[in-house]
Amino acid sequence: FKARWWSLNKVKTVCSYCGTGCNLTLGVKDDKVLTTVYDEDQGFHNGQLCTRGRFGYQFVNSASRLTTPLLRKNGKLEPVSWDEALGVISQRLVEGKAAGGSTVAGLVTPRLTNEELYLFKKLFNGAIGSDNIDHAAGYAHEALTVGAAQSVGIPASPAVIADIQDADLLLVVKTDAYETHPVLGFEINLAVKRKGVKLRIVSDKRGKLAKLPGAATYLHKPGYEIQFFNALAKVVVDEGLGAPEAAATIPGYGEFKRSLESVSLPQAAEQCGVTVDELTALARDYVAAPKALIVMPTGMGYPGHGSDLAHAVINLALVAGKIGAAGGGVLILGEKNNSQGAADLKIHPVAAGKNAAAILDGCIAGAVKTLYIAGENPVVSYPNRKQVELAIDKAEFVIVQDLFLTDTAAKADVVLPVCSFAEKEGTYTSVGKAVQRIHKAIKPIGLAKSDFEIFNQLYAALGGDKFAGPEQVFAEIAATVPCYGAIEYAALGDTGAIYAVTPKPKLIPVAGAVPNAEAGKLALVTGSALNHCGTLSLHGEGPMYVCPAGYAELNIEDAARLGVNQDELVTLKSSVGEVRLKVKVGVRLPAGMVFAPYHFAENSINNVTNGAAVQWVSVSK
Numbered sequence: 275f276k277a278r279w280w281s282l283n284k285v286k287t288v289c290s291y292c293g294t295g296c297n298l299t300l301g302v303k304d305d306k307v308l309t310t311v312y313d314e315d316q317g318f319h320n321g322q323l324c325t326r327g328r329f330g331y332q333f334v335n336s337a338s339r340l341t342t343p344l345l346r347k348n349g350k351l352e353p354v355s356w357d358e359a360l361g362v363i364s365q366r367l368v369e370g371k372a373a374g375g376s377t378v379a380g381l382v383t384p385r386l387t388n389e390e391l392y393l394f395k396k397l398f399n400g401a402i403g404s405d406n407i408d409h410a411a412g413y414a415h416e417a418l419t420v421g422a423a424q425s426v427g428i429p430a431s432p433a434v435i436a437d438i439q440d441a442d443l444l445l446v447v448k449t450d451a452y453e454t455h456p457v458l459g460f461e462i463n464l465a466v467k468r469k470g471v472k473l474r475i476v477s478d479k480r481g482k483l484a485k486l487p488g489a490a491t492y493l494h495k496p497g498y499e500i501q502f503f504n505a506l507a508k509v510v511v512d513e514g515l516g517a518p519e520a521a522a523t524i525p526g527y528g529e530f531k532r533s534l535e536s537v538s539l540p541q542a543a544e545q546c547g548v549t550v551d552e553l554t555a556l557a558r559d560y561v562a563a564p565k566a567l568i569v570m571p572t573g574m575g576y577p578g579h580g581s582d583l584a585h586a587v588i589n590l591a592l593v594a595g596k597i598g599a600a601g602g603g604v605l606i607l608g609e610k611n612n613s614q615g616a617a618d619l620k621i622h623p624v625a626a627g628k629n630a631a632a633i634l635d636g637c638i639a640g641a642v643k644t645l646y647i648a649g650e651n652p653v654v655s656y657p658n659r660k661q662v663e664l665a666i667d668k669a670e671f672v673i674v675q676d677l678f679l680t681d682t683a684a685k686a687d688v689v690l691p692v693c694s695f696a697e698k699e700g701t702y703t704s705v706g707k708a709v710q711r712i713h714k715a716i717k718p719i720g721l722a723k724s725d726f727e728i729f730n731q732l733y734a735a736l737g738g739d740k741f742a743g744p745e746q747v748f749a750e751i752a753a754t755v756p757c758y759g760a761i762e763y764a765a766l767g768d769t770g771a772i773y774a775v776t777p778k779p780k781l782i783p784v785a786g787a788v789p790n791a792e793a794g795k796l797a798l799v800t801g802s803a804l805n806h807c808g809t810l811s812l813h814g815e816g817p818m819y820v821c822p823a824g825y826a827e828l829n830i831e832d833a834a835r836l837g838v839n840q841d842e843l844v845t846l847k848s849s850v851g852e853v854r855l856k857v858k859v860g861v862r863l864p865a866g867m868v869f870a871p872y873h874f875a876e877n878s879i880n881n882v883t884n885g886a887a888v889q890w891v892s893v894s895k
């Protein structure tokens with residue numbers, strides 16, 4: 275880097291990429307972030323960072339950052355003052371409020387701080403009178419955490435990150451943590467290699483974790499996760515494994531046990547593409563481990579059945595007696611840096627409010643007239659790009675605030691430049707329920723304001739009281755969100771605080787739907803590419819060096835059948851669109867599936883996705 279380490283100003287803060295919540299130190303000079311460093315005294319991870327945390331910081335100083343508010347005049351976005359931009363927005367929001375509030379909707383990224391998310395919710399629910407707020411995680415993570423709330427009483431993991439090292443067995447479901455939450459992947463690696471922790475993997479694709487010593491992988495057909503976990507629970511209950519007397523005292527046990535009577539192990543095994551012996555062996559291994567931790571990611575929650583999936587997984591952990599003690603439980607991996615905070619603060623629709631998909635439908639139908647998008651880039655990262663573009667085009671007035679002029683921002687009526695994590699104060703909550711402070715390291719770039727300042731000003735313009743800063747908002751969060759009640763902002767220090775929760779378990783029977791197979795087509799799975807996270811990593815040199823563009827990954831058998839080789843182009847086509855992508859051939863995926871990362875704007879895989887639980891696409895040369 276461009277300066278000696280000793281000459282830099284060092285600022286401790288928290289990584290803004292994934293939900294692991296790694297601590298890092300920024301090296302700053304002349305109001306520029308020049309590096310991030312390895313500091314072995316920092317965090318549960320002893321300073322270890324993945325490529326995103328270590329080399330993904332360049333987005334902060336990117337020349338593509340927005341530096342001034344923009345307002346559409348005569349069809350073009352033109353630079354304007356903050357007063358003019360906020361004046362136009364407040365007037366629009368006041369009109370929306372006067373019309374009852376429901377014509378205004380908001381999509382907000384869970385990358386914002388807890389204080390910013392709380393203010394956004396207050397602006398909508400309180401000042402405007404609209405319950406229409408959501409975020410991309412509403413498609414997956416939110417459903418999983420809502421499901422968790424119903425099963426164990428909290429919209430969070432009944433586990434903490436340290437449980438990875440305390441467990442005797444890790445049951446990793448549908449994630450290659452090395453790719454999605456790399457430092458947690460290192461933690462799993464350490465637990466397996468140094469402590470001899472057993473590793474069992476249930477997934478529809480084979481990842482790098484499968485190569486760890488002693489790992490057993492159970493590959494299943496996509497869309498049959500609920501059947502898989504119901505079958506495991508059936509083995510536990512029918513064989514009386516674990517502590518059946520204690521399990522029988524859990525609320526809902528009778529109904530759950532009856533629901534398992536209709537589960538046929540041979541049928542479940544056939545549907546999932548495994549054997550009855552494999553299901554039985556896995557269930558017995560899981561129960562036999564004194565402390566067993568299930569690790570599952572947000573991407574596991576398909577639209578429409580994320581909550582059921584959370585119930586199916588937590589049901590198994592409950593009947594096996596694995597929730598409540600150190601080293602056991604279920605760790606839910608929120609994708610973004612503050613996905614857990616967004617779940618805790620319930621940044622999703624309440625009462626009759628619309629979720630993300632309904633908000634976009636509402637724009638098309640004319641029910642939503644003003645759409646406020648804070649940090650989300652739905653045109654690229656939501657399913658069915660054409661439909662999302664239509665929704666944004668149809669909305670009467672679109673506000674976007676972001677670091678960059680994204681494909682979504684380019685369609686807006688007003689665009690507001692915001693501060694990055696290095697230019698502001700506040701808190702994030704990690705997947706392990708650790709509430710941690712971030713710190714301002716540099717002045718805002720250009721005329722950028724923090725999301726906090728913007729929401730605070732608009733809240734006041736709509737008649738609310740202004741907050742003095744994040745600490746005052748955090749005090750209100752602590753007073754209204756029970757699990758934050760014991761936390762004091764000023765006392766968080768460098769290490770943060772893990773909030774404690776007491777699970778209130780309940781067994782909730784669920785039945786898996788049978789996905790429709792389409793002859794001659796492949797099942798499409800989208801997810802994270804190595805070292806990417808959402809669309810932010812597209813502005814980081816490290817992640818772009820490792821993976822610069824989208825691709826379609828095929829099993830070696832399907833590639834041979836289609837007559838395509840590595841790096842040749844194929845067309846993926848669905849009922850909603852098509853895309854041309856380079857092929858990656860390998861053995862990670864079973865035959866019959868195709869995988870594509872969702873981050874990339876160019877040749878976006880969301881040209882073909884439609885949000886279905888299992889989507890079928892034709893693949894041709």
Ligand code: SF4
Nearest residue numbers: 289291292296324327
């Ligand atoms: Fe950042 Fe996640 Fe990597 Fe940690 S694992 S350094 S939080 S991206």
